[in-house]
Amino acid sequence: MNVHQILAIAATTTLGLSSLANAADAPRVAALFTQTVTQGTWDSAGYAGFKAMADKDGFKPSYLENTSYEAAPAALRQLASDGVKLIVAHSSGYSAAIKEVAPSYPNTQFVLYSYEGSTANLPNYSAWSVDWDEYGFVLGALAAAASKSGHIAVISGEPIPSAERTIEFIKKGAAYVNPKVQVDSAYVGSFVDVARAKEIATGLIARGADFVIPSADTADAGVQQAADEEGVLTIGSYGDQSKAYPNSVMTSTVMNFRKSYADIGEDYAAGKLGNRIVTENLASNGWGLVMPFTHVDSNVQAKVTKVMDDLKAGNIKIEE
């Protein structure tokens, strides 16, 4: 447990003590984040969705930043013991912690946002599971469609199963558009080391990649900087980043956190949470791309839009 987590838990505990007198007020909700909500795009945009949900539904929100997966069980217990009724964990890595803690706190609903395969039949565990296979497929397709050299690269954070799976589907998507495309991949070894990510991306660009795909959370900034400096294309992650890297961002993926979190709040209020997995994909409007594309011909956008429409309609079976 690092200093951020200690301070955050202390703050949350203080909040809890101060709110004892108002126990009969609106339900308390909390969120867990692996990094900070004031930097990067995944956690900051997720927090905005969480905050909007709390404001709209009249919940009393609190949150923990920089909560590692190892520290998550203690943090979840602390929050649930403190009377928090709805806890949203904003990363797939919290799955094991929720499955460990949830059975001991039946009066608290636990929700995971990102990816989940099974809620283990727990009546107080639900997941909003993004179809990352589809996400990766579209990234690969758009990079291959935009690449003039037929050589693209993906830079991931750490070699964990979800990252490896994303790379696999990026390759599938790229090959769908251009069967001869070359897809290089490398790991930063960290989700926050911008310097190393930049160094890796610079090396891959020097080897001929003219489109680099960042897939390393906060370290994505290094990949995008390298693309911006070296004059190749890249993509913004989870929110519009075209203003930060105007020379290189062709488009950005945009997670529809507000819609997902609004659904979580509504389902909680309606008593519909528990033992269910909600899939977020293109068809559910769970995510999308910023339009129009920049730095490329219109036929690239048309090609990618066609792929996305076919995915929505079920005309492309990406598992095959």
Next chain:
Amino acid sequence: MDLNSVTIALFLAAGVRMSVPVLLAALGELVSERAGVFTIGLEGLMLFGAVASAVGLAMTGSPVAALAIGMLGGTLAAVVLALGTVLARANQIVMGIGFNLLAMGVTSLIRQLVLGDTPPAGSLRSVTMMKLPWLSDLPVVGRALFSQSPVFYAAVLLAVALWLMFRFSRLGLLLRAAGENASALDAAGQPVLRLRFGAALFTGMLAGLGGAYLCIIASGGTFIDDMTAGRGYLAIAISIFARWLPLRTLLVAFALGLLEALQFQGQYLGIQIATPLLMATPFVVALVAWVVMGRVGAAPGDLGKPFLRGAGH
């Protein structure tokens, strides 16, 4: 594996770039350790330098000014650390660890209060690249060694200057004496505390520059919480592994930079070593350095011992 001249040049260039922040911090560390001050807080000093440079870039828009402000930030942070370890004679290990934890929190707070989510626009070219005439056109080494940031050239010159200082100058002799036998130096009428305090500030200045390099040059002006990611500890290991010799520190830092570069260059060079193992290599080497140096016992005699007049050592 495709090993051509371009690949080798890219690998060497990446190794140099990865080595610069730790080289600067390690050179600073060896000066304070030579003077008897074990600066465990090096990681925190780098963080302060990094955040100060990011603030400097946001305020001035000048990358050169940002680097200077990073050095200043590291120096000011070192004042706080040295007040505890040198003047108040606190335990240097405990104080250093506490300082690193404090630095993580304080620099994060500064970022949230002062910095925006995106780095300021504007070219950083004046500090990221300086091609040396003629030398930069040499095959392989031209790209690797002579097309680098001016900060790298400054770090190399600094290593040479420190070697000369410790070997030939009176100041170097006094600093070494402060680390080898502070009581004897004090008995000779020399200001031990002033020497150690100055050495600690110098360490802060170089660690601050290392952090500023990481933030401004290596990360495009973006400050990320805890962005040093253990590089301060690695720099301490480098100074020990190099046995407190500046030129050897230069070589060890470069070797570790190459190992760090191998982590990712190896991935797309097709070197069939498990990625997690490649990623762990610099830290394994650092661990070996600590173990080996523990056995050699070549450390300055009074390293880590607070100086107290009359206490003897």
